[in-house]
Amino acid sequence: MGRLFGTAGLRGVFGREVTVQLALNFGNGIARMSGGAVLLGWDNRLSSHALASAAASGALSGGADVLLVGMCPFPVLARATMEAGDAGIYVTASHNPPEYNGLKAFWGDGAELTREQEEELEKMVEEFAYGEVIGSIQWSPYGVEEYVEDLLEAVGPSSSVLVVADPANGAASILAPSVLSETGARVISVNSRPDGTFPGRMPEPSPENLRETMDLVRRAGAELGLAWDGDADRIAVIDGRGRFVPQYKVSSLAAMALRARRVITSVDMGLGLRRVVEGLGGEVVEWRLGDLHSLY
Template structure:
């Protein structure tokens, strides 16, 4: 399948890019990278292929001399938590996050619970491509231990939150891994909980896994009809959180990220990290609290790397993947939900009241289909094309893809690291201008295909 790792681990369609053999060899490669010893924590989401791939991954790890702690169906952040709690050498989560049910993949975590960096992924790539692993003798094969860490995880998170009000919360688990934790966790912190799609089901019949506004219409309706204080939605592995206000309106990811990050600042001049595709509202809100915003590549591992480098208080992506380093270095949608509740509780306001003063920005996103083998060529040519199309540009940022800053907005074009698309994101002060920028940008990209 060419290069193994994308923006968020190894991912693809089962039976095509992702096969049992590939995952077993990946397990062998991970074992070799770990020195053919040590414990690896393994979790999975409820996809129909996850059981099969879990067996393949564990087979590779065991035959490579590692011990395995099998968690079963858990959210991705629970794997990160368990690695730290058990002092394991590494962790592996079998998931394709928000992708459709035919997809699956593997995401790796180091001993600190942070996702593997590109440097570590490169080591795995070299071992895998060169088949430089070692299968141990029969009397050195590792063992498997079954462990339920969910009570520890829930207890630890719940112990960090003290709410003075009973909030009514509607939580949409999307039939994903959040189903085994989210309703319980919210009740544990004193919320009155209404659950939607809270039965793990690998076909994900309740709604598509991407927690986008068009996929959350039922959640919005239930929030309104039950007069709930808040709606919460998670993706397939619950490393992301999306918020619905008390009026049943999906809160833009950039705006809730800005509010939570500003609330989380420890002191004047404190830093937070976000990605190149986040709205300018983040700078305005965080800067208004005396904080500094650092931008990096799209992907939670890029955010985590910069958080560590700059000793930032928090970081996150507009998609709802937020990292709070005082708890852990992996994105945690369940912890994110608690942070939103803390924000409501501290402010004493409704979500819509917190959002009302924020400046108006209009962001549009479009995915342009592009075969994997064409991405590099398109991205090599798109910079010159965009600069010609937007001659009024005030600056260019090449942290990830190309972002062209304009007097009244910006446009970002980047290749997806998880899907066969070129992603186009634009922002402007008015809807009409945003549509105009998007139209010109997508036209430029399509001309290159």
Template structure:
């Protein structure tokens, strides 16, 4: 991670670290890096979006790059527009599921995949040098506005078909998904009830679509006797799902169900997930001809592996799914359409969810100053390898040790001064025993680092 770019582009509190001045420089750096061409720019609903978007656009135009401004747009729509217009890159002004005082800048490749850490490092080097391309007066970039929403819906309807109609409650959290997700569901032939669909930049619930933040959605699904509830974060790259009984479907269960459905839809193949995903996925997709590959945490790592292996489906246990047959941008809106198609083909979600094995997952955060992380991880590696009896080790992102009936992941946070421990076991007793040992080990390593 560099000075500006973290695990998901630049993400900071507005007018503190993330200022219009910085956004202007990012635009100039990206334009210099590209050396010409066209860039699609969109923003989520945050109150600071317009000022940052205009600053980025100014920077791009000054280097001679042409800009297509798609205005208020969920991240999946930016990814779609890049390919639709044959652009050379895309920029989303978003802080995804962060609180409203944050905003961010995320850059996308022509194939819809986010910029890799290596590409971000190159952008950062240009940004730091201040050595930007300056286009002469007669070569300044041109700006045009476009609205790709209708094209997005038309293309989605070519890939997803329902035989029946359903009642769907869509909770967009007052984020950018509110201008597209309910409309796609309606075009699929469903009766749609919209919650929190005011794209004002004032959020009424925590943006991450989890069990706690979606209590209103769960109640509405129950009260309206709806078939399913679909929810998104601020830029709708994530999906959270409530079943027909008004119960939030845990991320891991939903990930397994969708991976299984994609194998049924597209045939046997590879499923890509991250090192913090549990065994339920492997156990559920194996009989369906799926092979699970694990990679680093973050949508760009998942997209990268999907492209490399020609995978069928990729997803993180955070509700971030990538459907490669559609695009390499994480897309909670298209994912919502697929959830309906799965229900249409296989039956009610509450019944489907019973088929996914349930194990005990525990998570812990241990404070660790950023400057101690590298040394602490070295110590954890030495200790963990000596004190646990494991069969396999994965060290692509932190350290994951696993046995046939449990696994533990030790990983430094990319955004906070903490070490994360995630583990899974078949019984509550075993999980607690492992966590006690793991926490002790990490605290000890942080102290000695």
């Protein structure tokens, strides 16, 4: 078997590179590696239920208890794993087209697997093994509702800014406009009906895919536009004039708001973030794409 993991988990076309059998073995491997409860969540792609069911069966057969978070944005599963489990599995292909799907794994600290841990899991995926006991399955005590409560407590109320929200018919379709409204913002939502075929636009929030959304921001007189990818772990920002804001500017604003003294960034970020952080006396560390958690 060749290397399964890419820069961000395991991805491929469903039924070809990513199969139900692979998900079964993946769940089984995570159960054997973690030795504890496994949290399970998925995005709303058409194939996600099949893969999640297989991953759950594999984990149960490996002896782990499975705690279901259900269909949720990617960050919810990471947070839920920190709060309630020893490991987590999330079924998603992120910003890829609808025929794709994939699998990601977390540990109890919410971090994704390191390269070394991925290599260990790949060996386990090659050989399914039953545990000494069969695990149980139930709903997680921490899920979307608890995540929203934590999020609103951390953010607090905002002004009644007019925002265009575009979740791409993905996992944040209901959650994102609702949370923005709870903060006090006035929200115009588009592509906010969950649909795993992504009929509104392709899930990657790139300038090319957001032309209609950028035009809507201009026409509506909105002060801001926010757009997510399929599993809501990536956000794009549109300014009040309908212009796409480069990612380095968004990251620079986040670093300034956090008063970050050290920022770890992928090699594709460019020089803008470095200039901002170093100009404020901080340090920027560049690391390989999709693997920022491995070194620091």
